[in-house]
Amino acid sequence: MARIAVFNQKGGVGKTTTTLNLIAALAREGFDPLAIDLDPQAHLSQICGARVNTAAESVYGFFRDSRPLMDLVRNANAGWEVIPSHLELSKVDTQFGKGPNVLNRLRIGLEREQLNGVRPVVIDCCPMLGVLSLSAIFAADRVLVPVSADFLAETGALQVEKTLNALQRVLGHPVQRRYVITRFDGRRKMSWEILERFKSHFGANLCESRISETVAIAESPFSSQDVFAHAPNSRGAADYRALFEELDSAGFFGVRRVALPEPAVAYA
Ligand SMILES: Nc1ncnc2c1ncn2[C@@H]1O[C@H](COP(=O)(O)OP(=O)(O)O)[C@@H](O)[C@H]1O
Ligand SMILES: [Mg+2]
Structure with missing residues (x-):
């Protein structure tokens, strides 16, 4: 089952x-996705309308109080499910050490509660490589790495590649990964140069779909x-739809779609 760390x-x-x-996109296509805000x-x-007032109601309740993940699931505005975050979650990086217990906790929690059974799980990581992000990567079986099309992004992306390669040795298995270029502005010559450099760095692991820098997004x-609800006919919606389709046909989500209900029979 696909557990994806972004x-x-x-x-x-x-x-x-x-x-x-x-x-x-997963929800619209009949999957039953679960998001985890880490x-x-x-x-x-905040964006999906699942902000909680206390840390105990967030994923921090799982790390600190050993609450079952299932108890923390909320409905997003759009109907899909999410385990929300809270500012106090940052304490995980200092409170519980950096040992295997804390790093494996999310993986074990997902497996124990069989949340990775028939539904894809997508984990939104924080912008640093600490206990939280490592927990997400340990819990995931694939990593999706958004890389923005700007000058400093290349160094950052190469650092991610190095980190994932080092983690493979710790985990004892390959970390399947895809890179996706975001915030692409085709009017800038630099964007095209960066695209070529990413192609040479990441080869087949670089998604062909790119996400443009757009007002709608x-x-x-x-x-x-999300961009599909906000501006369904926009370039941004088309870009994310194309990315979804590319990843889906490559088996990145690793699940079969939930069968949609039979259409109601209309009786005369
Ligand atoms: N393709 C895009 N076009 C326009 N704005 C974007 C695009 N992608 C992200 N943004 C904006 O850039 C900012 C950072 O994006 P975000 O997804 O929050 O990045 P991260 O989670 O990596 O910190 C947000 O304000 C977001 O709305
Ligand atoms: Mg973010």
Whole structure:
């Protein structure tokens, strides 16, 4: 079952935006996705209308109080399910050490509660490589790395590649990964140069679909919506749809779609 960590230790590259729109695409296509907000900034929880008042109601309740993950699941505005975050989640990085117990806790929790059974799980990571992000990568069987098409992004992306390669040795298995270029502005010559460099760095692991820098994607969070609901005919919606389809046909979500109900028979 696909458990996907959306990770890059650089901030502002489109992790939360990509998590939101992939979850929305999965839900629209008849999958039954579960999002986990593992960023103490709780942007995803905020955008999708699942902000909680106390840390105990967030995924922090799982780490601190050993609450079952299932008890923490909320409905997002759009109907799909999410385990929200809270600012206090940042304490996980200092409170519980860095040993295998805390790093494996989320993986074990997902497996014990069989949350990874028939539904894809997508984890929005925070922009640093600490206990939280490592827990997400340990819990995931695939990593999706959004990389923005700007000058500093290349160094950051190469660092992610190095980190994932090092983690493979710790985990004892390959970490399947895909890189996706976000915030692409085709009017800039630099964007095309960066694209070529990413192609040579990541080869087949670089998604062919790219996400353009668009007003619709930038504005959709203001209306607490994914880009498909906010601007269904926009370039941004088309880009995220194409990314979803590319990943789906490559088996990245690893699940068969939930059968849609038979259409109601109309009797005369
Ligand atoms: N393709 C895009 N076009 C326009 N704005 C974008 C795009 N992707 C992300 N943004 C905006 O950039 C900011 C950072 O994106 P975000 O997804 O929060 O990054 P991260 O989670 O990696 O920190 C947000 O304000 C978001 O709305
Ligand atoms: Mg984010």
